[in-house]
Amino acid sequence: MGYEYSVEGTVQVTPPIPLPALLPLTQGFDLPIFCLALSVDDPVAAGPWSDIVGVWALIREGVPLDQAQPVTVSALAVSHIAKSGEFYQPLDRFVRLCLEAGHEVASGLKFQSEEGERGEIQVTPSGGIEWVETSAPGREPGRW
Numbered sequence: 001m002g003y004e005y006s007v008e009g010t011v012q013v014t015p016p017i018p019l020p021a022l023l024p025l026t027q028g029f030d031l032p033i034f035c036l037a038l039s040v041d042d043p044v045a046a047g048p049w050s051d052i053v054g055v056w057a058l059i060r061e062g063v064p065l066d067q068a069q070p071v072t073v074s075a076l077a078v079s080h081i082a083k084s085g086e087f088y089q090p091l092d093r094f095v096r097l098c099l100e101a102g103h104e105v106a107s108g109l110k111f112q113s114e115e116g117e118r119g120e121i122q123v124t125p126s127g128g129i130e131w132v133e134t135s136a137p138g139r140e141p142g143r144w
Helices: 019-026 085-100
Strands: 005-016 035-037 057-058 074-083 106-107 109-113 118-123 130-137
Touching: 005 019, 005 085, 005 118, 019 057, 019 074, 019 085, 057 106, 074 085, 085 106, 085 130, 106 118
Parallel strands: 035 057
Antiparallel strands: 005 074, 005 106, 005 109, 057 074, 109 118, 118 130
16 A cells, blocks of 8 residues: 655756756656746745645746747756655656756655655666665665
8 A cells, every 4th residue: 555755855957957858747647747936935836736736846947038048947846745656757757858868967855754764765876766765663774
């Protein structure tokens, strides 16, 4: 069955990636609703449905001075509570799209389970996603 995790933080992209390169994030029934916001605290990121679907905000790198320039994204901000499997697909797709476009990613995502486990969601050298426990009450912390 599994239990729920609270995940919060950002995945940074260097250099910022043009928004059109991330369009596959909007294609798939198994993906959350992404919004484009200026920051994690932007009211757009915490819209009227965020208590149900969480926050999956693509953080813009400023506003282009020339409208012919694409909007660029410097991070993916996440604040959501769900089963661990619900995080894998969108995070994996975001990381892979960035890496395939020649960008670097660095995860600053933290998790906590309803059973008390805590840890970080890291990007592996091969571009995968790995959950690394830093605390696991009653047992040794693990990775998956």
